[in-house]
Amino acid sequence: MTAQSNGEVVLNLSGITKTFGPLIANDAISFSLKQGEVIALLGENGAGKTTLMNILFGHYVADSGTVTAFGKELPKGDPQAALDARIGMVHQHFTLADNMTVLDNIALGTQKLFWPSFDRAKARQRIVSHAEDFGLSVNPDALIADLSVGERQRVEILKALYRDARILILDEPTAVLTPHETDALFRTLKMLVAKGLSIIFISHKLQEVMAVSDRVLVLRGGKLVGEERTAETDRKALAGLMVGEEIKPPQISEPQTGKTVFRLENVSAKGVGTGADLHDIFLDLKAGEITGLAGVSGNGQAALAALISGTLSPTKGRIHINGETIGSWSPRHALAHKIGRIPEDRHAVGMIGDMSVTENVVSERYLSNRFSKMGFLNWGAARRFAESIIHDFDVKCPSPEARVRLLSGGNMQKLILGRAFDGDPQMILASQPTRGLDVGAVSYVHAQLLKARARGAAILLISEDLDEVMTLADQIVVMSKGRLSAPSRRGARTIADLGTLMAGHGFESASNTAPKEPDHAA
């Protein structure tokens, strides 16, 4: 996509350094972006990509270093300055107000704040014309809450274009898209570059980086460790730069498939948050197998995870555990049936940030004889339990009394694993277990899941990362609009097949065949 580049430097970062306490998030990072160019900023979680972009956008102030856009140095810590310099950003987590219209979201802050009227007609006309120019069709009067994830991303891009952005930064833009939507996004990016915009594309996915960029910058541990022309490098070389040491892909043995541990039969349930409702779900989880659930977020995964966790009750259908039909259902029932649960959001749901490590690890079983008698807690036993998890799961924390809020994401996840895996659960629900973790922590989580599989646990892995699902899962199901596809064994469906399912096609037959599925394993 280099046709439009005329070599003029539009953005220059020089010597950006930022520390948080002892952590060096960015270490003297310098690079420049030319007009009409697509730079990929490649790096693992925690490599410092997001911090760098937050500095560029004035949300953080760098300890040292300067940002120059179109020859002018940007003042520090001023989000307005970046916008004025015609830099637009599409955040990974959309910055949209759900209860407001597309028009309101886009026009917010673009007109004089203290002005007695808001020129809606002008805003609408401008949105429509930009949408036509760049092929980003949206209805300006639609509520954000009613839009799909792909449409919301289009609104984010329109927001930047509406402000005449000449430089567009996209932070992990494909993380939430289906393969088809990703292709559409790439076509949009091509069109933007053709119109003379410059783009920084932040990602940790190598094939996407190779597909869209002219140049690749690799960040690792806060440092810029490599800068390559995309045409002159390959995935292997970039992977080496990105990770530093070679991480061996997990060794996956043949599954020792056992009996069905957990079964959902014709289950429906209300959606969680803005996610889809569940419709007529059939799901079989067998001992010694990892079942991977792929899908774009918001399609009912959260509801399914909540249902299995016990925080949501089905409105229809039955839950069977080891062949028994379950009557009442709650987190306590789930725990009593030895279901270990790793929630999607470890900060908001998994752990209580303001309580200690000890208090957090006993939260699922403080009523057992082991930790309490006659309504009083045995803090000594609780502390010993915390110490054993800290030791067994290699958690880095000052003491069992430390508040969990102060732990890194990876260490918090290890605590959750320690809590969930205590007493060798017969089934494990792992909901987005590696989201936001760095490479080391990711491989640790994968290893733990495989260990549990080896000892015969039935595992459901819900992930938006298709690679992760395809690597780990013995059988794969796809979720779309609250419906679940029929399962397929490892390797039986291609990425394209899965993508079609993720986009919601080919489900009509799936629901009907699903009930028959259990027979072949029985």
Next chain:
Amino acid sequence: MRLEPKPAPSMAVTLLYPAMAILATFVIAAILVMIAGAAPLQVFGLVIKGAVGSQFALVETLTRATPLIFTGLAIAVAFRAKLWNIGAEAQLYAGAVMTIILGTGAIAAPAGILIPIIIVGAMTAGALLLLGPAILKTRFGVDEVVTTLLLNFIFLLFVSLLLEGPLKDPMGLGWPQSERVVAEARLPRIIQGKRLHYGFILAIFSAIAVWLIMAKSVLGYEMRAVGHNPEAARFAGIPVNRVLVKTALLSGGLAALAGVSEVAGLKGNLTLDISPGYGYTGIVVAMLALLNPLGVVISAIFVAGIFVGADAMSRSAGVPSYISDVMVATALLSMVTAIMLTRFRIRWR
């Protein structure tokens, strides 16, 4: 400006900021005293003398602290679970009304039986009064702040109705006041001839009991978990709504004990002014104690000292006694700021 979490603060820091908060309170009070045309140091001297300067003053301060310990405990318990009970005032009156109903001759029993009956009855009344808002919160999502606040007004009118109707003292010369409780229902004086009564001892025991519950018991653990993060608590299998209801019962019961103590211990009968806002001041007491039940005893004595001292000072120095209310409110705001500063540091850029 942004806030960054601090690593576990040292003991010194944990105490330094609250100490600065108290200091700030006195500085602001000094400015007001000067505006009122008096000398701050002299006025503070008079306040301290009036609060602890004599045996009479000390007894008076402890007597005034007694209801504040109960309401402070009620708030500390509720706020721990983030149940915003602003209705301790009404719950106090519920306890007081129950004391009159049970203690004016309806039950003939020796003190050893009658007093426990009154205590249990009053705690039940207070608990039930907070049960309503708690259920409205858990079932219907109605904010308990507004319902408990409004209940204060409703219940006070109800008490007024009772005092002009069924509970009116026939010998009261038309004043809205109740009959006096029987001798067996009175909490005895600790020192003969002084106002300090066994309600104070009951308050101390209550504080210890609440501390045990909060620090050592399953319920206390559940309450803290629900207060810090209800969603995570629910995920872990803690029955959030049931815990909130239990918290409400405990909190309402504790606040009701303030009513028992004031009626059976101090006043002997019920009037519409037995509480000059002890329910609201309990919020300050609890926050000053950082919601620690044992700390509540100390902060209640501190706050009571300011009230008693300011009353005495006001008579001699002419500075309005409302200075004590200002100080208490200032202390609350500076204390919550101080707690925040012990846990976060402010980065200006």
Next chain:
Amino acid sequence: MLLDAFDILLTTGFWVAAIRIASPLIFATMGELICERAGVLNLGIEGIMTVGAFTGWFTVYAGGDLWTGVMVAALCGAMFGLLHGFLTVPLGLSQHVTGIGITLLATSLTYFTYRVALSESTSPPKIEPFQPYPVPGLSEIPFLGETLFMQTPLTYLAFITVGLVAWVLYRTPLGLAVRAAGENPVAVEAQGISVTAIRVGAVMVGSALMAIGGAFLTMSAFNSFFFEMINGRGWICIALVVFGSWRPGKALLGAILFAAFDAYQVRLQQVTGGVIPYQIFLMLPYILSIVALIVVARRASYPKALMVPYQKGER
């Protein structure tokens, strides 16, 4: 007697009183609505109304004219709003605890100042309050003219305020920013607007309106300042905001309905002539508020970021 109870509704006196009782509630409800629309619960309302009631009245008592009194009340209210905003927005303190603290502080500071300023007087001094001002032409409409257009200027201002608040919230870029701050502050910051400035500003303006609501009591409804004269009106306004689903028009309707009910119970008391204890009637407004909360709570679409503190760069 039943007929009498119904006849009340047909008298102009009743509706004149209802509009008068509604006026302070309208101001304060609009104030709270602005705060909550920006994402900040302001439980300082009861105390801020007390401050407004005192400072407005005192300014006039000290020789200022009536409109200066209104301005001073608004300014003092805004100062307490600034304090509440500073503690809850950039410092992110609990909006519940801070709000209660503001009410305690504002109330006690007012009483202290009253005693310092007027130590010698035992009965509260009186001022010459706002007088009814018949709007030329409109006041001659039968019934409607008498009830709506023979009120004091402050009542007219209350109604104008509702229109103004609705206009700003829904028709101006600033209102858009305020609403967005209450829905998703991240969206506001991403568009280069300071959430802190928007929220603190909204709390200050809202608090100024609450103070004017308080001032109405001492400068229009009555003519002097009494202790505890706000008497829970602030808390009722918080219920009215919920009842009005955070919309100015609906909240106005709620305030008028509520005031009509309040005016009605006073008259009903006289009609029933002491058969039912007067306390029951006095309780009704508070009970009605709770009932209103229960009725609407289930389907209330509250601002999504209400009571959620926002920290810059946190996402």
